[in-house]
Amino acid sequence: MLDSERQSIDLDIVCVGLGPATGGFLTTLSRGLIRADGTPEIESKVMPGMPLQVACYERADDIGFGVSGIATRARSLKESFPELNVAEISLAAEITSEKVLYLLDPIGAGRRSPTLRMADRIIRALKWLPFFEKDAFELPYIPPFLRKEGGFVFSIGQLMQWVGADLMSTGTAVIWPGTPVSGPLIEGENVVGVRLVDQGVDKEGRPAGGYMPGMDIRAALTVVGDGPVGPVGRQLDEHFGFPEGNQHTEWAVGAKMVIDLRDDVRLEPGTIFHTFGFPEPEIFGFMYAHTECIVSAGIFVPSWFKNPARTSYRYLQHWMMHPYFWRYLEGGRLRSWGAKSLQESGRRGEPFLVGNGYARIGEGSGSTNVLTGSGVDEAWMTGKQLAESVLELAKAEKQYTKENLEQTYVKKRRSSWVEKEGRIAEKSRDGFQRSVVRGMIGMVLAGFTGGKLTLSGKSGKDEASTLEDYYRGKIPPAELDRIRRECTEQGLPLHDALMQKVGWPEIPFDGQLLVSQQDALLMGGKVQAPAGYADHVVFLYPELCENCGDKICVEICSGQAIEREPEGGVRFDREKCVHCGACFWNCSHSVAAGEGKSNIEFRAGAGGLHSAEN
Amino acid sequence: MNGGYQIVVCGSIVPDPLQTLEPVAGPTGPALRNEMMLPAVLDPWAAHALYEAANLAKQHSGSKVWWVALGPKAKLQQLMMSMAQKVPFELVALDGTASGFSDSWEVAEALAGAIESIPELDRDRLLLFGGWESASRGTGVTMQMVGERLGITDQFQGVDELTIESDGSLRLLERVEGGHHQVSVCGSPPVVVGWATGRLPEPPNNPQVGMLNMRTVMPALQRAKLVQLSTEGLTFHSVDLPEQRRETRIVRDSSADEIALELVDWIKSD
Structure with missing residues (x-):
């Protein structure tokens, strides 16, 4: 079939990605489209006499197959649903208690700075204090900017199912x-809709049986809420660039499990823990109690963690086995597991929010607050603000031009708490680029001074060390070579061998919570890959991969979907991919096609996680 | 056939089998834990029936497909988000339980009533499709009873293929033991066809079909008739999920023969 046979439909508004931002957008918009008597409040331009024709396209196989453990103040949700009763939403609870913990390293295998080692010694010496328990020091005071009191614990999957059903x-x-x-349909400087992916193609994208070219969905307004690794948002970034000074330089991959606690363990629903310090100082963790016997537990592995053999899965297992949490989690059962990328540049990662025919909302629009660790509340609010603006423009019969959207949506966003708090947070984490201690001090300074005082770090993209640098003094270069060679021959990532070499104990698999990464794909993520779609992870220049020494993409891959090939390159297995997108921002090779573009292209793809509990 | 076929497909939801399914004793009998929070999928047997119906309708101009579904309205609505882009149909929704623990006779009665109420349904052109079995109900009798209540005596179960002959008769392949098929020829509709897996793959998502379907799906859901199934006289002595045994190993570059031999050894050892 020729490209000219590609079909097209016309809508008034097309949305990409159904996350909290688009949830906020559609919830707000839907309330303004129909009058009480059932007649259209705003008439469609493509179907005169009918209400606005609005559709949202989501990659995952069902709504609510996203990943995020949420503890949120939920200010924007409460605005949208003043009568919100969380009992209506599965796995939701009001936050009842909060703890922030500094976890000591009971194993001694983590890479701690001399300052941290000294702090650890002081804390251990004071272990008779009431704040010390099970190798963890509970902060006696939680700064107001970090508190989530009055908010809720959600499963993003269940929240989005509830929102979707309401919509x-x-x-x-x-x-x-x-x-x-x-990707987006761009004509000149106007976005005129989106193109769906081709179906009935082989893994390289060539037409095969049942070929159907991806349809063009043309619309007066394209609402881009496809998150930090979504193909539409990133293609807009490539085409239009960023406002001066803004860029996506900081990332993290978050991995989490939803766990049934063993029968004799109960936690008060709404209990939340946030941690830092273990398994590596750069890694943050959390545990939230959804019900008295179901918790979410997870970690964030940031791009400023220099280990080129960084892995979220293995570190998550060590985090769960920290004595403070293992007393709750031991004997538990894995219900669900997943991983996602987080755009950690926050306000400084903000792209052009609007243009002719499009608007950006949610995490991909730089709304995440990197100081408070809050994203859902902000994302929902940006969607809500855009919907209010769209209704305003539509009623005034104005077009969705850059100028009109700036006068409404952007203006609304700039004058809201999303912007104000985003500005405070903007430089709060810069110190992490030099050291963890500096980063923590920087956050506290920014939080207490409203962003007026921060500690600087380097600017530009975070780069991992080389293995030789990272393990200097711990693993001799010859031994590193041997491990690298052996893992390459066996097609294995390096992190297990390296971590064990420096003292991390083997994970004692129990078959129900501590399971291999492959088993987690089947037991927790239930990962699916429908036939007829092309591979969405593409190595642009395979020769670069062959000569790449550390292959961070293999190490960080949440589903072990990227493997070392014995011949030296890498290969991608779509059936294991959870679509976390960590591969493209962890790739250390820039390619000539564009500054900041790595050798891995993360395209649109079907399938992924099949759990609605994350 | 002049004017095409009128194909009615019966089918509803089952909990996504990829989720954590756990039988529990509920106040009204057996149920699955947190069933309402589980994503739902179209029962795979019924899905085959729907795809076959759409394919047949496409080949015979003037044909039309109705999809009669009994399930919780909110869950049916969720299901439509993934199914409405697949093939063209008109939904007839019934708001009630889709539990695998319902009495098949009562379900059949509700479905038959809904089919009888479809305006201008021409029995002489009627092909009644459904799943031979159900992923949540293994009795395989519901379609038979729907047909009986509608007075349709030509019934075929476990069908993998239906072809329309040049004289308008229907040639059907029903599954029998040993991987063979029984070939039957039926002169004309009405006929009940309980589909096995059929021959068709899942159709790709077609946004045009989706937008067209949604114009009738939402009104159909809004006017869905409430169906109360009684549980009187129905008792369950025990409820279990099928046992799963999974041993994961990663092996590369094994030949088909080696894999087959290992499977044979494993079966023998079990």
Whole structure:
């Protein structure tokens, strides 16, 4: 079939990605589209006489197959749902208690700075204090900017299912899961819609049986809420660039498990823990109690963690086995598991929010607050603000031009708490680029001074060390070579061998919570890859991969979907991919095609996680 | 056939089998833990029936497909988000339980009633499709009873293929023991076809079909009739999930023969 046979439909508004931002957008928009008597409040331009024709295309196989453990103040959700009763939402609870813990390293295998080692010694010497328990020091005071009191614990999967059901019941917008969007349709400087991915193709994207070219969805407004690794947002970034001074330089991969606690362990629903210090000082962790017997536990591995053999899965297992948490989690059972990338540049990663025919909302629009570690609340609010603006423009019969969207949506966003708090947070984490201690002090300074005081770090993209640098003094270069060679021959990542070499104990698999990464794909993530779609992870210049020494993409891959080839290159197995997107921002090779573009292209793809509990 | 076929497909939801399924004793009998929070999928047997119906309708102009579904309205609505892009149909929704623990006879009665109420349904052109079995109900009798209540005596179960002959008769392949098929020829509709897996793959998502379907899906859901199934006289002595045994190993570059031999050894040892 020729490209000219590609079909096209016209809508008024097309949305990409159904996360909290698009949830906020569609919830707000849907309430303004129909009058009480059932007639359209705003008439469609593409179907005169009908209400606005609005559709949302979501990559995952169902709504609510996203990943995030959420403890949120939920200010924007409460605005949208003043009568919100969390009992209606599965795995939701009001926050009842908060703890922030500094975890000591009971194993001694982590790479701690002399300052931290000294702090550890002082804390251990004071272990008779009431704040010390099970190798953890509970901060006696939680700064106000970090507190989530009055908020909720959610499972993003269940929250989005609830939001989606509410939306669908209005009948004003349709949501199409299992429908990845390939990219934006750009004509000149105008975005005129999106193109869906081709179906019925082989793994290289060549037409095969049942070939159907991805349809063009043309719309007056394209709402881009496809998150930090979404193909539409990133292609817009490539085409339009960033406002001066802004860029996506900081990332993290978050990995989490939803766990049934063993029968004799109960936690008060809404209990939340945040941690730092272990398994490596750069890694943050959390545990949230959804019910008295179901918790989410997870960690964040940031791009400023220099270990080129960084892995979220193995570190998550060590984090869970820290004595402070293992007393709760031992004997537990894995219900669900998943991973996602987080855009950690926050306000400084903000792209052009609007242009002719498009608007950006949510995490991909730089709304995440990197100081408070809050993203869902902000994302929902940006969607809500855009919907209010769209209704305003539509009622005034104004077009969705850059100028009109700036006068409404951008203006609204700039004058809101999302912007104000985002500005405070903007430089709060800079210190982490030099050291963890400096980073923590920087956060506290920024939080208490409203962003007026911060500690600087280097600017530009975080770079991992080489293995030789990172393990200097711990593993001799010859031994590193041997490990690298052996793992390459066996097609294995390096992190297990390296971590064990420096003292991390083997994980004692129990078959129900401590399971291999491959088993987690099946037991927790239930990862699926429908046939007829092309590989969405593409190595642009394979020869670069062959000559790449550390292959961080293999180490960080949340599903072990990228493997070392014995011949020296790497290969991708779509059936294991959870679509976390960590591969492209961990790739250390820039390619000539564009500054900041790595050798891994993370395209639109179908399938991924099949759990609605994350 | 002049004017095409009128194909009615019966099918509803089952909990996504990839989720954590756990039988529990609920106040009204057996249930799955947190069933309402589990994502739902179209029962795979019924899905085959729907795809076959759409394919047949496409080949015979003037044909039309109705999809009669009994399930919780909110769950049916969720299901439509993934199914409405697949093939064209008109939904007839019934708001009630889709539990695998319901009495098949009562379910059949509700479905038959809904089919009888479809306006201008021409029995002489009627092909009644459904799943031979159900992923949540293994009795395999519901379609048979729907057909009986509608007075349709030509019934075929475990069908893998239906072809329309040049004289308008229907040639059907029903599964029998040993991987063979029984070939039957039926002169004309009405006929009940309980589909096995059929021959068709899952159709790709087609946004145009989706937008067209959604114009009728939402009104159908809004006017879905409430169906109360009684549990009187129905008792369950025990409920279990099928046992899973999974041993994961990663082996590369094994030949088909080696894999087959290992499977044979494993089966023998079990």
